Amino acid sequence: MSSDLDTDVSAAHAMFQSYDGMEGLAEHPASAAASESGPESWRAFFLRVYPGLLVSATIALAATWLSQQYKSPVMLFALLFGMTFHFLHEEGRCIAGIEFSSKAVLRFGVALLGARITAGQIMQLGAAPIATVLFGLATTIALGALAAGSLRLGRSFGVLSGGAVGICGASAALAIASVLPRSPESERDTILTVVTVTVLSTLAMITYPLLATALGLDHVHAGIFLGATIHDVAQVVGAGYSISPETGDVATYVKLLRVTMLLPVVFSIAFFVNRGKKGNAAGAKATLPLFLVGFALLVALNSAGYLPKMAIDAANDVSRWCLVTAIAALGMKTSFKDLAAVGWKPIALMLLETVWIAAVTAVAVTMVY
Template identity: 75%
Template sequence: MSSDLDTDTDSVRAIFQSYDGMEGLSHAVSPAPARPQAARWQALFLKIYPGFLLSATIALAATWLSQHYQSPVMLFALLFGMTFHFLHQEGRCVTGIEFSSKAVLRVGVALLGARITAGQILELGAMPIAAVVTGIAGAVALGAFAAPRLGLSRSFGVLSGGSVGICGASAALAIASVLPRTDESERDTLLTVVTVTILSTIAMIVYPLFVAAIGLDNTSAGIFLGGTIHDVAQAVGAGYSISPLTGDVATYVKLLRVTMLLPVVFAIAFLVNRGARRGKSGAKPALPLFLVGFAALVVVNSVGLLPKPVSSAAGEVSRWCLVTAIAALGTKTSFKDLAAVGWRPVGLMAAETALIAAIVLIAVELA
């Protein structure tokens, strides 16, 4: 007959997680129905919170520096996260970092829908919509076509093209979440976020000078800035640096690009699932739930059921989630991994940036 000394570690932990165990009762005694579930949630929380707390702390520090030095918060979060790469290699933080880079990311992307209404988009008219759709399609097509010819994966081409065409780091995170997982997936995502953030910062400085030099009016300048600058905050900031009207137009055009996140990511997820089904007969496509949440929030906000304070709060939570996810991704990647990829990814994303700028500028001039 076995004694208490023969009980394995998991059984000991289970015994001491219940009051019955503390009373010395046998592990075979059935506890109250709610206790096993509560114990599992508690165990999950204890696994997640160290890595999540690390990611959230890095996000908080990055936000503080961004506000005080007027620099991209995503870039700060990435760089800070990469300095803590050793914590992802082993130890208590690994599970929480993985949770932050995936689950928290999806929540942040879904909540982006609270910032958008259909009315904002329809007020722009046909020309900006056509220019934005063409620019996004062109950037993704260029990436998918050119990446294999530069020795890069087609997935990276789609990831970089979508990031440049839609909304920078946020789009990169959303698209990466539905692309096939490979050994280079995390590195490619981090490289895309770093490069698109740098290119967006350069565009925020250079493009207002460019539109002034070629003589665009306030409305046309807003369409160009909103349709070409990658990051939402930088597009809005560049627009308002010219005039309030330019800032308003740039904001709406940029939100139009954010709206395109839903169909683009859904289309990529569909194609990925269809490719996977070729090797697995009978497999059903998985519908990304965060895209469903994104679409639902857009609809609810468009019909006026989402109060302004709630919409603003959701936007702020979305920003925090995305910065936290970026910090977590940073801890999963080393500087050595990024330095090893060379100039080709940067050159590809620069070409995608130039292409979308040319498409939007031609549309503005023709209109």
């Protein structure tokens, strides 16, 4: 007789398809049963997810410690460590918790990113940097979709990689992946995007300050260039403050503007995915993903001054832990063999997107304003 602790691959994946409702996608029939929950159901749910959730959190803790010791990207450590424990996702008690970490924990972490941003921070930059960021983001995603089609990588991968490069690196990749149509390659593509964008962001953190100096940019324009081009928030901060405090402040605000674009971009993708899936159903309507509602609500509360500094700091810390835990879980869902099989094309695409957004921004800051 099987117990609540017994699980297998098919059961775990069916169980967590109920989270499609959080993504603004069509709800799986299994989710109706999952919604009828009582105390015993919640106890059974906890017993199913805690082994995988505990493993994911442990890997996140180890990755964070190593990142602090060696001053390296924590996301990359979490991914690589997670991938070494891929066998835990093939069978056994950890599958359900790994699925939970890579979906629900991920979305909760993305929602908390909204606590970093206020409307005032964005508006004080002026119109020109905002226009540069919007143009760079839109054209990078468009370039990704078009080039991915030409390379036969699929437009979903182009949107995923373009959004990761154009918005905020690994966090954007995770958020966008959660609303894109699912395929057998979805998890592999997400991991590949996170790994590549993290490596490119680290290289940009080292080389872009030198490029800004070579271009003769002043502190403000250098901050705009760094904030509008480097992928991850941490690397933007590192690169900006390596030049001057003023450059670091400007770079951070510009980067937060890009992070703000996560909301409309992910919602737009979810809307079109919904419309494509439900287009033949009478009266079908797209639903707003719940984690994006949370993101927007936190931005609004922070802009209105209702979030105390203690709450903002706590939200940032929890968000970081959630995202690192989700990255570790995604790593466990992907093998080195799968990544090696993708070839050079995805990496070349993301390199092209990185060069494009850097070129667009460099032209804007040197010639336009």
